[in-house]
Amino acid sequence: MPKKRILSGMRPTGKLHLGNYVGALENWIKLQDDYESYFLIADYHVLTTDLSTEKIYSNSIEMLIDWLSAGLDPVKAPMFRQSQIKQHTELFLIFSMLITKARLERNPTLKEQVRDLNIENIIYGHLGYPVLQAVDILLYKGELVPVGEDQLPHIEITREIARKFNSQYCLNNPIFPEPEGLITEFARLPGLDGKRMSKSLGNTIYLSDGPDVVKSKLRKAVTDPLKVRKNDPGRPEICLVFTYHKKFNPSETPQIEKDCRSGVLGCVDCKLKCSEKINSILEPILQKRKYYESNLDEVKNILLDSEKRARVIATETMEEVHTQMKLG
Numbered sequence: 338m339p340k341k342r343i344l345s346g347m348r349p350t351g352k353l354h355l356g357n358y359v360g361a362l363e364n365w366i367k368l369q370d371d372y373e374s375y376f377l378i379a380d381y382h383v384l385t386t387d388l389s390t391e392k393i394y395s396n397s398i399e400m401l402i403d404w405l406s407a408g409l410d411p412v413k414a415p416m417f418r419q420s421q422i423k424q425h426t427e428l429f430l431i432f433s434m435l436i437t438k439a440r441l442e443r444n445p446t447l448k449e450q451v452r453d454l455n456i457e458n459i460i461y462g463h464l465g466y467p468v469l470q471a472v473d474i475l476l477y478k479g480e481l482v483p484v485g486e487d488q489l490p491h492i493e494i495t496r497e498i499a500r501k502f503n504s505q506y507c508l509n510n511p512i513f514p515e516p517e518g519l520i521t522e523f524a525r526l527p528g529l530d531g532k533r534m535s536k537s538l539g540n541t542i543y544l545s546d547g548p549d550v551v552k553s554k555l556r557k558a559v560t561d562p563l564k565v566r567k568n569d570p571g572r573p574e575i576c577l578v579f580t581y582h583k584k585f586n587p588s589e590t591p592q593i594e595k596d597c598r599s600g601v602l603g604c605v606d607c608k609l610k611c612s613e614k615i616n617s618i619l620e621p622i623l624q625k626r627k628y629y630e631s632n633l634d635e636v637k638n639i640l641l642d643s644e645k646r647a648r649v650i651a652t653e654t655m656e657e658v659h660t661q662m663k664l665g
């Protein structure tokens with residue numbers, strides 16, 4: 338049996354944080370052994386929220402360094418920029434004929450963004466965001482798409498476009514799979530203030546944060562407001578630090594829960610334990626980051642080599658598309 342194909346991507350908006358790690362990257366790393374994997378740097382997608390392009394390249398390199406340091410292996414899985422594979426723009430044009438404006442206006446992530454970012458004039462590209470994402474996935478015939486929960490509406494649109502193309506142009510011989518999303522248990526890691534971890538909210542722990550930074554960030558994290566003194570009993574179920582323990586320190590979690598409830602364990606010590614655990618996870622990532630930062634040429638070569646490999650697949654798919662559409 339050939340391995341199933343995975344495709345996923347992220348927008349290069351800067352350094353990655355633990356939320357990105359837990360919600361996606363960690364999962365990608367596990368999956369790369371069992372599936373044929375492709376990881377995309379969605380640099381065109383960034384333009385939907387920021388037209389200035391000065392930082393796109395450096396942010397892409399920064400994100401690639403995070404990916405590599407966390408354990409993605411470029412030998413197993415190409416990691417490439419959307420903007421460098423011309424077939425993305427070509428298939429985007431074709432797919433834009435296969436979905437209605439009304440369907441894209443119903444996309445819940447568009448509605449969220451309009452609300453959160455106070456966008457008054459929606460640009461055409463913004464409306465088409467999920468169409469470009471469908472291209473990202475289908476150009477490589479991704480069957481499984483490991484993403485955060487928030488991306489599921491885009492996977493649904495991808496399935497609809499695949500179905501439409503297949504039924505319109507491929508009578509008995511569908512060329513596109515209908516991909517499925519793969520969601521992790523910790524799809525949404527709360528940030529240091531208890532809200533969703535997000536750079537714009539300033540509540541993140543970065544993969545590139547050193548041990549002292551992590552310690553001091555955790556020191557300020559919110560815990561149970563009723564646990565004022567060290568020996569007050571606490572309520573782990575409403576405590577952010579406990580959520581982190583569950584994720585990063587599962588073996589000690591039952592004991593911590595007991596000791597918090599009984600009041601034996603104070604928040605200061607509990608936070609220290611937690612930052613030590615997080616630091617032990619980040620330590621090897623930081624080491625590798627140091628290596629890649631001082632070997633930037635290697636990073637750039639990984640990108641160029643990956644892009645060559647991605648281009649081969651993209652070219653094959655577009656040939657099939659043209660054949661099915663009887664173009665050329």
Ligand code: TRP
Pocket residue numbers: 344345346347348377379382469470473474482484488
């Ligand atoms: N929209 C995704 C996000 O914001 C990024 C993305 C772009 C993506 N293209 C993709 C994710 C293809 C999965 C597959 O997180």
